[in-house]
Amino acid sequence: MIQKILLADSGTGHSVEMLQSLMDLPAIQGASVTALHVVSQQLSKDAMEEKSQEGEKLLEKTVQTLKLDPSKISKLLRQGDPKSVVCKTAEEINADLIIMGSRGLKRLVSILENSVSQYVFQLTDRPMLLVKDDIYVKKIKRVMVALDKSGAAQVSLDLACFLLRGYSDAELILTRINPDLDPKLLPLSKEDTENNPVMAESIPKVKNQGIKYRCVVTAGRPGQQICNLAEEYNADLLILGSPDRRPSVAKVLPDLDRLLGTSLSDYVRVNANCPVLLARKEFA
Known part of the structure; x- marks a missing residue:
């Protein structure tokens, strides 16, 4: 369940x-x-105090904008390195979800420009919802889930089913990109699409929750095709499994695939034209 949300x-x-x-x-x-x-370290005490005051006003505006029950929202103003503070705070409050903005920087640029979202994405093991600065956030009506044979994909499906449970206004778009599928066989019939092994395993979960859905099976390069389908179907939210592949003894070390932008989740994070929710943990 998502009971605690950290809004960076x-x-x-x-x-x-x-x-x-x-x-x-x-x-x-x-x-x-x-x-x-988070207020980054400033050159002087006066500058630090000024930035802290600006941060307090920003948080107060955020609280007023969200209009939540006062017992359901709290403010935290902290000083330090933003990427480290976000990760530490997520651990402290045991956040079930981190939401933060992203400039959508690619590859080494994100490292050279000290991208906060890129480092949090790499370091945290918690579900993370990234919203690029150049996209328009819409009411959630179409949620797309990228599926394959991995356990991470099933985690992302479980998360999607949880989010859409009891919400009749949305449709779930189940997508399977099969790099080995002969493009000459496309488009598949509805029967062949739903009989695809990945779809056949996933559909019962969706039906059990009473969620409206459609299935899409296609060929091509997974990262590129996931982004293309998100645009084609006008997805308002894209959910993608993004497992932590580092051994436990190396949790503090960078995952170079992600930092350099060579993982599937990193490609989609940068190139998708909608908010991307990266599912990390098993979801109940």
Whole structure:
């Protein structure tokens, strides 16, 4: 369940609007929210105090904008390295979901420009909802889930089913990109699509929750095709499994595939034209 949400509010981007859209879902409406703003180290004490005052005003504006029950929202103003503070705070409050904005920087640029979202994405093991600064946040009506044979994909499906439980306004788009499928066989019939082994395993979960759905099976490069389908079907939210592949003894070390932008989840994070929810843990 999602009971605790960490909203990393930098004062830019659309993370607040994303949370507002998410709060339309019955499954989320009982969650508590911690709005966090981090003040980076400044050159002088006066500059630090000024930035802290600006942060307080920003958090107060965020609370007023969200209009949540006062018992369900709290403010945190902290000082330090934003990427480290976000990860540490998520651990402290045991957040079930992190929401934050992203500039959508690619590959080494994100490292060289000290991208906060990129480092949090790499370091946290918690579900993370990234909202690029250049996209428009909409009411959630079409949720797309990228499926394959991995356990991470089933975690993302479980998360999607949880989010849409009891929400009749949305449709779930189940997508399977099969790189080995002969493009000459496309488009598949509805029967062949739903009989695809990955779809056949996933559909009963969706039906059991009474969620409206459609299935799409196609060929091609997974990252590129996932982004193309998100645009084609006008997805308002894309959910993708993003497992932590590092051994436990190396949790503090960078995952170079992610940092360099070579993983599937990193490609989609950068190139999708809608908010991307990265599912990390098993979801009940």
